[in-house]
Amino acid sequence: MRTLKPIHIGSVKLDTPVILAPMAGVTDMPFRRLVKKFGAGMVVSEMIASQAMIRECSKTMQMIQRSDDEGISVVQLAGSDPVVMGDAAKLNVDRGANIIDINFGCPVKKIVNGNAGSSLMRDEVHAAKILDAVVKAVNVPVTLKMRLGWNSENMNAPRLAAIAEECGVKMITVHGRTRCQFYGGQANWAAIHDVKDAVKIPVIANGDINSFESAALALELSGADGLMIGRGTLGRPWFINQVIEHMVNGQPAVSPSLDVIHATMTGHLESMLAHYGDYAGLRIARKHIGWYSKGLPNSSEFRAAVNNSADIQKVRLLIDDFFHSILDKAA
Ligand SMILES: Cc1cc2nc3c(=O)[nH]c(=O)nc-3n(C[C@H](O)[C@H](O)[C@H](O)COP(=O)(O)O)c2cc1C
CATH class of the missing domain: 1.10.1200.80 (Putative flavin oxidoreducatase; domain 2)
Structure with a gap:
């Protein structure tokens, strides 16, 4: 079994790269603090709409609240306008974000119709403008979360990852599905290997990791530098810590009483x-x-x-x- 080693996300060192996935309506401050307290490597905010951020909508202001015991503060931004996304990124850094993550993965119609989320994987030129604008707007590392591509005929994640690296992005997370798969079928961890081969920055594998077996297999097949776990933590905020104990410290997993x-x-x-x-x-x-x-x-x-x-x-x-x-x- 491959073990996990510390990674560097630009200037930020992450000792145990097993990360809580951003989940709208789930990874709010109470849940992030809890998952972090159990021992997750890093936790990520819910997706924040950049437009709402710069308009300082009250709901968005509540969503970006953070607490020092979350550790490294990662805020995920969604949007389609490079200038607005850059401004939103800057506002979040001013409020204490240590990393800005950009959402190129959300498959939801409302987001895709606004040319945000996974829709951006269909337009590499515009995607590059967003990445470039956000990287230039802030003095903290910028990371990117995406899918394998729009559909099975257009699996351009490796090319987009190389573009992102060129723009100065410091880590890429790949959910091993295309947009058109939504959450159906099984995540393709082996396809994430093509992204790993395309860049030098750390690559994180995501999708369907809900057991020690799937964690080990996802790491093996993807060749990734770390794992991101979403639904596997629902009702199990301790799960990421169990994966870390198992894969980093080689300890037998202890189930909570x-x-x-x-x-x-x-x-x-x-x-x-x-x-x-x-x-x-x-x-x-x-x-x-x-x-x-x-x-x-x-x-x-x-x-x-x-x-x-x-x-x-x-x-x-x-x-x-x-x-x-x-x-x-x-x-
Ligand atoms: C309820 C829910 C909300 C989600 N919200 C977001 C989000 O805000 N941003 C994002 O990048 N991905 C979001 N995702 C996708 C997850 O981050 C993750 O990529 C996906 O669930 C696959 O990983 P998993 O099988 O470990 O859950 C969401 C997923 C779920 C189930």
């Missing part, structure tokens, strides 16, 4: 309430509570009760009862 899962869910709920306020916090927390409880005994009844309650104190009690009843039955 029920007590740890209980405390993590409770702590995560409380930090979402503090971040969003009670009303929005509880509603956003429900999906995380669902992910944490998946596969545990009586979890569907528990989720239904949580989803039907708007009373925070009641939800706290439901969570405690859920875990106590599992422990009682196991005793």
Whole structure:
């Protein structure tokens, strides 16, 4: 099994290159802090719309809030106008971002129709203008996240990676699917190797890494310098740390006890309430509570009760009862 070594993202050293993927609606400050606390190498913000950033929309301002215990602060920007993206990047650096990541991967229609996200992979000239503008606008490393290409006939990730390196981009992450695949099928980790061969800067493999076996295979087939994990962390904020223990320190993976899962869910709920306020916090927390409880005994009844309650104190009690009843039955 290949082991992971520290990488340099321009001037930033990353000791353990296993990274939390940006996920809109998921990788907010409470989740990033939690995943980092468990021991992730680095965590990335949700995608921030550059236009909304420069207009300082209140929702966007909440999305870019960061905390020192997140470690290296990476803000991901989406957009299509080089000047606006450069300005948005600068604003984020002024607010403490240590790295700016650019989104060339989002497949969602609304984003693609605005000529942003994965749409930019179809226009290498315009893509280069964006990369050049952002690199020139800031004095911190700029990284790029993309897919293999628009569709299977146009897998131009290696060429675009070389263009990005030429523009001064310091790290490339590749989700091993094309835009037209959305999230279907299986990520093609071997195709990421062509990107690795095209550039000297670090390349990170992403897509469908949700077990130690898939982490090892993705690293092997892609030849990448590190891994990025998204959905594998849902309800498992400790998973990236387990991968690091396994692949960097050669330690056997320890699964968290029920007590740890209980405390993590409770702590995560409380930090979402503090971040969003009670009303929005509880509603956003429900999906995380669902992910944490998946596969545990009586979890569907528990989720239904949580989803039907708007009373925070009641939800706290439901969570405690859920875990106590599992422990009682196991005793
Ligand atoms: C709910 C959700 C939101 C996402 N939001 C973003 C985003 O804001 N920016 C981005 O580059 N990718 C986004 N992605 C894609 C992930 O970063 C990642 O590339 C993809 O999920 C594949 O990795 P995984 O199999 O480890 O989840 C999102 C994925 C999901 C499931």
